[in-house]
Amino acid sequence: MSSKKVERKKVLLMGKSGAGKTSMRSIIFASYVADDVYRLGMTMDIEHAHVRMLGNLVVNLWDCGGQDSFMDSYFMFQKEQIFKGCEVLIYVIDVKSERPEADLQGYRDCLAAIADYSANAKIFVLVHKMDLLLESEKNAIFEVKKKELEEIAHTNRLNVDIAKTSIWDKTLYSAWSKIVTQLIPKKEKFQTELQNLAEQSGANEVLLFEKATMLNICYIKNDANGHKTEDDEDLIAERMEGLSHYLKNFKLICWRKATNFESLEIRTSTFSAIMQIFTDYTCIMLVSFNPDIPMWNWRKAIDRIRPKFQKLDQKNRRAQQY
Template sequence: MSSKSRKKVLLMGKSGSGKTSMRAIIFKSQLAADTRRLGATIDVESSQIKFLGGLRLDLWDCGGQDSFMDSHLTAQSSTVFRSVHSLIYIFDAESPELLTSDTVYFLKCLRALRDQNPSSSSSAAPAANGSPAPTSAPGEDGGPMVFVLLHKMDLVPVDLQASKLAEFENEVTKKAREGGYKGGMQFYGTSIWNETLYKAWSIVISHLMPSLASLRTHLNSFLSLSSASEIVLFERTTFLVISSVTNEDESHDTEWDERRFERISTMVKAFKLGCSKIRSPFSSLTVSTPHYTAVLDALTPETYILVVAKGAIQPAALELNIRLGRPHFAKLEAIGMGR
């Protein structure tokens, strides 16, 4: 398997920050309430997760106890930090040492990442929170990308969450730049109890996807041919959002919920889990109201597609368009993965 289709991603953070819980929710379809029974990660747990047929995510969940963190940064540094595509670092939003010892460990990880991946020193400046991803591809000329998740934000009062994240981002970015790290960083506030976790991880996964710009072009064509208002593409197993397109002519007249995609991911994952418990596998979903029609169905062996249309469009018409589009997108997927 080529290096382009195999991506090494580090999941790091101090013990108790929530790394293993979010991994179980995203990749093992566990409910948030069930993660309380999970134990702490010992040393490094490596798992290989397949996306879109040929893309393999090598996810390294690194134990966050002080002894393990010290080992990762010294004896295991070349093993852990070499050839990394992306680093996902988790901070506990309620930690009393958030901007002291917790940040010190993070800065040490950035230093190790830079030393083991020299190209990261020339990476682009960080993107602002919530902004589009950098144009240069992480792991190539831009070096590894760093995603910083300020986790357990549900414990922070709602009216203080935005300011806490902004203050944290400014302070950590300042310290990272002062320490000589010039690589790209993006910051997100997350919680296992709402859709913010899916939003952050969808952005992470989008950085791993090949030919994403080309995929959006084809989705736009499908949107036009289907007379749809919006199309969302999900990865089949995790139900993370891969890409989405919206009819610009209608978007000006519609108040879209900014978190709609992540909320759909959360609801569908919960619904699929409920189906599996009664031994009734999830296949597709159709919703019809006087205002819109929505069809969620498999598009390729690795993806699901959600097609939303306004007006008097029959579900059968959307289902037919999805069925007719499957061979094209399956071929596009294979080309993108180099198969």
């Protein structure tokens, strides 16, 4: 009881000035809508943001201003302070940058520093502002960039995960869902439990969202026979982004009216869905294409496994105290 020590995970957000770091951070973590990002100013030096998440995990987000003078000082004087103990590095590259060479140099420096101070960090590179490219050239340009970036990483003996993003479509949401999922401790355990839930309750889909950001952190799918199936990843990503968009919008309306919502149940002629606040940091959603499924059954099923997840939360907390 005495110690409230929580696990902090340091996430570095880097990239050259104007690449779009603060925009994406605001959209994902501060519920900005994409239309509003033109209001954001330049980030001076480093902005820290603490985001509390699943299992008492605190994501310690360092949004590092990308102007040349700041970047220089990071590497000259603050190298150890910034790059030490880092769990995830996210490097953002503006695909339409006017100075692609300088971008790559910054990237090279960052990777070298990470290799020195946090060699085990997971690295994500987001090739951002893809919406500025023509549909026909997108893939070709991205592949060239990807190859270039991977080569630099390999010279530092690092693995990188490269994704194309844009604040105007689902790509940003998918990329960040992946990043956040990466940070969750014991995610296999979550997955097994939710798989069981899907099978017992007869739901076609079971989804877990991080409550504050509405990022999707777990997705379980059952087909009509109750077997696990592979689905087109793109379609799922689109669906998740859609769901989170609508839920988030409603949450914003509730906030403005000083209230909040705790659960949602939908039944139409073709499907049923239930969404509930699950634990302190998550929301759960069950969906079935059988419109006649009894909801009370689902409510009970959710209530039954909720304590297990809360326990998982607490276990994490205790483990961190020692």
